[in-house]
Amino acid sequence: MDNWRFEGVTKAFxxxxxxxxxxxxxxxxxxxxxxxxxxxxxxxxxxxLASQLQPTRGVIKKGDxxxxxxxxxxxxxxxxxxxxxxxxxxxxxxxxxxTIASRIYPKxxxxxxxxxxxxxxxxxxxxxxKLSKGMHTVIGLIIGLAGRAPLTLFDxxxxxxxxxxxxxxxxxxxxxxxxxxxxxxxxxxxxNELENLFERVLIxxxxxxxxxxxxxxxxxxxxxxxxxxxxxEQVLKNKRVVHKxxxxxxxxxxxxxxxxxxxxxxxxxRDIDYSSIDLQKLFVNLAKxxxxx
Amino acid sequence: xxxxxxxxxxxxxxxxxxxxxxxxxxxxxxGANGLVVLLSDAEAxxxxxxxxxxxxxxFGFIYLMxxxxxxxxxxxxxxxxxxxxxxxxxxxxxxxxxxxxxxxTLIIIFINAIVFAPExxxxxxxxxxxxxxxxNNPVILLTIAVIFCMLLYFIYSLTxxxxxxxxxxxxEYVLTAVFIILGTCFLLFxxxxxxxxxxRQLNLFIFLVLILTAIFSLINYRSIVDFEYKY
Amino acid sequence: MxxxxxxxxxxYIQIAEMIEDQILRKIIKEGxxxxxxxxxxxxxxxxxATARKGLNLLVDEGIIYKKRGMGMFVREEAVAKIxxxxxxxxxxxxxxxxxxxxxxxxxxxxxxxxxxxSYKGGIGNNG
Numbered sequence: 001m002d003n004w005r006f007e008g009v010t011k012a013f014x015x016x017x018x019x020x021x022x023x024x025x026x027x028x029x030x031x032x033x034x035x036x037x038x039x040x041x042x043x044x045x046x047x048x049l050a051s052q053l054q055p056t057r058g059v060i061k062k063g064d065x066x067x068x069x070x071x072x073x074x075x076x077x078x079x080x081x082x083x084x085x086x087x088x089x090x091x092x093x094x095x096x097x098x099t100i101a102s103r104i105y106p107k108x109x110x111x112x113x114x115x116x117x118x119x120x121x122x123x124x125x126x127x128x129x130k131l132s133k134g135m136h137t138v139i140g141l142i143i144g145l146a147g148r149a150p151l152t153l154f155d156x157x158x159x160x161x162x163x164x165x166x167x168x169x170x171x172x173x174x175x176x177x178x179x180x181x182x183x184x185x186x187x188x189x190x191x192n193e194l195e196n197l198f199e200r201v202l203i204x205x206x207x208x209x210x211x212x213x214x215x216x217x218x219x220x221x222x223x224x225x226x227x228x229x230x231x232x233e234q235v236l237k238n239k240r241v242v243h244k245x246x247x248x249x250x251x252x253x254x255x256x257x258x259x260x261x262x263x264x265x266x267x268x269x270r271d272i273d274y275s276s277i278d279l280q281k282l283f284v285n286l287a288k289x290x291x292x293x
Numbered sequence: 294x295x296x297x298x299x300x301x302x303x304x305x306x307x308x309x310x311x312x313x314x315x316x317x318x319x320x321x322x323x324g325a326n327g328l329v330v331l332l333s334d335a336e337a338x339x340x341x342x343x344x345x346x347x348x349x350x351x352f353g354f355i356y357l358m359x360x361x362x363x364x365x366x367x368x369x370x371x372x373x374x375x376x377x378x379x380x381x382x383x384x385x386x387x388x389x390x391x392x393x394x395x396x397x398t399l400i401i402i403f404i405n406a407i408v409f410a411p412e413x414x415x416x417x418x419x420x421x422x423x424x425x426x427x428x429n430n431p432v433i434l435l436t437i438a439v440i441f442c443m444l445l446y447f448i449y450s451l452t453x454x455x456x457x458x459x460x461x462x463x464x465e466y467v468l469t470a471v472f473i474i475l476g477t478c479f480l481l482f483x484x485x486x487x488x489x490x491x492x493r494q495l496n497l498f499i500f501l502v503l504i505l506t507a508i509f510s511l512i513n514y515r516s517i518v519d520f521e522y523k524y
Numbered sequence: 525m526x527x528x529x530x531x532x533x534x535x536y537i538q539i540a541e542m543i544e545d546q547i548l549r550k551i552i553k554e555g556x557x558x559x560x561x562x563x564x565x566x567x568x569x570x571x572x573a574t575a576r577k578g579l580n581l582l583v584d585e586g587i588i589y590k591k592r593g594m595g596m597f598v599r600e601e602a603v604a605k606i607x608x609x610x611x612x613x614x615x616x617x618x619x620x621x622x623x624x625x626x627x628x629x630x631x632x633x634x635x636x637x638x639x640x641x642s643y644k645g646g647i648g649n650n651g
Contacts, residue, residue, distance in 0.1 A: 030573075031571055047522065050376060051376070052373060052374065052376070052521065052522040053521050053522065053523075054519065054521060069379070069380075069518060069519075071378040071379055071380050071381065074376055074377075074378060074379060075376060075377075075378050077376050078375075078376055079374070079376065081374075084371070084374070085524035086366075086367055086370050086371050086374075086524065087366070087367070088307065088310075088363065088366060088367025088368075088371070089367060089371050091310070096306060099306065100303045100306050100307075100371070100372075100375070101375055103299035103300070103302055103303050104299065104300070104303060104372065104375045104376065104377050105375070105376070106296075143375075149376070167569070170569045171566045171569070174565040174566055174569065174570070174571070174572060175562060175565070175566050177565075177571075177572060178561060178562045178565055178572040179562070192529065193569075195529065196527065196529070196535060196568065196569055196570040196571065196574065197569060197570065197571050198571065199571050199573055199574075215571075216534055216535075216536075216574075219532070219534060219535075220532075220534070276530060276531065276532040277530075278529045278530050279529075
């Protein structure tokens with residue numbers, strides 16, 4: 001299959017190991033949500049996927065081809081970030097930045113770029129350093145959208161954006177994705193806003209992948225189950241429990257597993273409550289669960 | 294190839310600023326010198342024209358170094374962040390170095406040839422690396438031009454190497470590298486002077502420059518292809 | 525049109541039910557064009573694959589059909605179909621819960637029927 005694959009990938013920097021032995025497959029033409037705390041490794045993962053960093057150990061491939069030293073594959077990716085950290089570029093205006101970008105991305109759509117500039121009310125003559133944080137993000141978004149790259153990555157594409165522009169971005173994103181299918185990975189904190197855009201969800205914590213599932217599967221399997229702690233302990237023995245909260249005699253388990261109709265009936269009979277849980281709550285509890293370990 | 298041309302154009306966009314700065318500096322310098330020439334007498338004139346020529350020569354070097362530093366610190370990281378094709382980028386960086394070395398060589402040789410031409414009748418020490426450049430011998434001029442160009446490209450490769458070193462590993466390494474170079478020059482001061490005035494051991498010098506240029510160029514190529522955007 | 529992220533009902537089913545509601549309430553009439561995948565995904569901020577799944581569900585149930593090159597349209601008998609489908613699940617979706625809750629708080633069926641009878645609104649009020 002012509003998908004992107006991380007095989008035993010580790011990325012270590014001087015002080016930290018940002019990515020710790022990850023094996024992962026990213027399927028073509030799906031929207032992935034990459035969720036993780038600050039410093040969990042989201043940005044590093046995206047940079048590795050975009051060939052802007054090289055693994056310390058392990059390899060990244062697309063199908064049978066290695067990403068390393070492969071200009072063809074490098075040119076297929078676009079990583080849109082909320083800020084440009086290069087000193088010399090700070091005095092450029094957006095127009096110059098887009099001009100350069102238009103020459104580098106093979107599929108750049110200039111008409112679309114101009115339309116986006118209008119929609120976001122971006123002043124392309126103003127120097128980058130004089131623009132607001134939100135407008136820095138907008139420049140990143142426009143590059144990501146107009147680049148029309150087969151692999152488009154967005155790193156926290158909402159930083160500094162007010163809700164109006166955020167919604168505008170989601171609409172543009174989904175609209176364009178429908179007309180021009182591509183592989184997208186969006187890293188995010190704002191889980192509630194974005195979760196319905198995702199087809200698959202990746203949860204990363206301390207450089208490791210905690211979860212790699214279809215959103216629908218997660219919603220079917222994720223539940224909060226509360227009841228007497230002893231009963232819960234027994235009844236959920238063989239289920240994937242990602243987090244436990246014990247308060248006196250009661251316990252609240254976060255479970256990510258299939259529960260049959262019979263099992264749910266059993267719960268009702270033994271006074272065990274269960275309810276579904278949204279992705280954000282699941283993520284928080286998953287992260288807490290890791291913390292305890 | 295269209296991609297190569299686009300990368301060249303993009304590198305040039307980043308270069309425009311340093312071009313602007315150096316142009317302003319050169320013009321100001323020209324203006325100041327020109328003013329002095331106008332206001333002074335004939336004897337001082339020849340002195341100032343020579344000063345002009347050596348200033349422009351110096352600016353040529355400075356510009357080349359500024360250009361390579363700016364390219365390594367700004368253009369290369371930025372283009373890498375835009376997922377530019379690396380091999381193409383590395384080749385263009387080499388190519389740019391060559392073209393600019395050639396261009397600057399032409400300008401400097403041209404100006405110096407005019408200034409020091411016997412017709413103008415300036416009498417001063419006009420020997421360089423053992424050649425008498427006040428003669429109009431085209432072969433001599435050509436030889437000097439070629440050696441000069443090689444030297445410029447060597448400096449370009451070296452500066453690019455040091456800048457990329459700094460970007461990748463931190464500026465402490467740059468300081469170290471600069472100190473090593475200055476130290477080397479200091480130790481080899483006498484041979485260098487002998488070389489530049491009398492042309493002693495010219496062949497060895499050319500050989501060393503070629504080898505070192507090749508080494509640095511290769512290292513630079515690899516560095517760019519493997520460049521990691523850490524920002 | 526709002527989606528409930530907390531519900532156990534998958535998003536694509538919620539979308540299908542939303543469209544069914546609009547057909548029932550004659551907001552979208554039989555024979556009219558329904559939302560496209562694109563419109564749904566932009567309106568609701570959902571992945572187009574999810575929107576498509578919801579529409580395909582309605583196609584499978586015979587409520588809408590695809591006209592080549594033109595989009596999805598409501599079938600002529602859609603309203604009747606939706607009503608019959610919902611009548612079948614009415615007991616499980618609503619009455620069963622009501623009875624179970626009644627059991628919990630000790631209300632017997634007779635009391636429930638009295639409550640229903642005394643309700644002034646709804647269809648068939650005089651019976």
